[in-house]
Amino acid sequence: MKPFYSLCFLFLFWNQSATAETSSFSDRLISLKRFLGDPVIVEKSWLVKSIPVWKKEEESRLEVFLKKILTSKLSKLKGSSFPSKESLKTQFKSIPNLGGIRIRNQKTELFFWVSSGTEFPNLSQIKDFQIESYYVDFYLGRQGGLASAEFPKTGLTSAFYFFSEDETLLYFQKSAKQEITELKSMEELNSYYKNQINRCDDCEKLKLSEGTLFVFPAQSSIFFWLRWGLGFLLVLLGLVLTIFFFRSFLIRNQETLKKAIQAQKNLEKEKNSILTQ
Secondary structure, X not given: OHHHHHHHHHHHHHHHHHHHHHHHHHHHHHHHHHHHOOHHHHHHHHHHHHHHHHHHHHHHHHHHHHHHHHHHHHOOOOOOOOOOHHXXXXXXXXXXXXXXXXXXXXXXXXXXXXXXXXXXXXXXXOEEEEEOOEEEEEEEOOOOOOOOOOOOOOOOOOEEEEEEOOOOEEEEXXXXXXXXXXXXXXXXXXXXXXXXXXXXXXXXXXXXXXXXXXXXXXXXXXXXXXXXHHHHHHHHHHHHHHHHHHHXXXXXXXXXXXXXXXXXXXXXXXXXXXXXX
């Protein structure tokens, strides 16, 4: 039985090593493509890096705004009754990027409101802050349909859709070259992605720590690599012609030098023969 266990161990070790090598090779290939300027890879990499930054900045602005609202309401209580829940709901409904909020103390939950659903969700992306003896939990959302966003990167041609952990569409951008209809849910976009994946090699669904990102490039990387390959061949051809020219030039110079040396030797021989006569 020992040879059998040894063989199984070697197989598992080889399989893990092969998987790690494949992943490492894939990462290196993506890095190389990004370095060489593949527009599809460059835009995907930029989105993966930028979306968490946008989300964090928006959460910070929302936290500041909520603190401004709640500080005036909660800091004045000091034993008096909790503020009217209906007035709080009305005020929170007017905040377009608030997905939900919960107010609690050390003993119990005092209030919660969500833009969709009936319960405050248990999400890993929930942010919190404290006002005196009250604890406030909140998360980003979108009220009143899809909210557009302006992006600081000019020349971004890909269409993309980013859904948060609770499947709320937080950020998106359409593309004139991608005929995507008004898709409002992650389920609809997931179906669209599955239909497109066979016709779009560069389309990708990425699982990020902040949520899910769908990317639909406006151009194919194939044309980029064809242009890059043609340019590389032209540069290589120019290099070969340059080497051939200099090689021919050096060979001609060497032949000319040899002829000059031989002519000088012949001339010296003639002079010596004349002097000896």
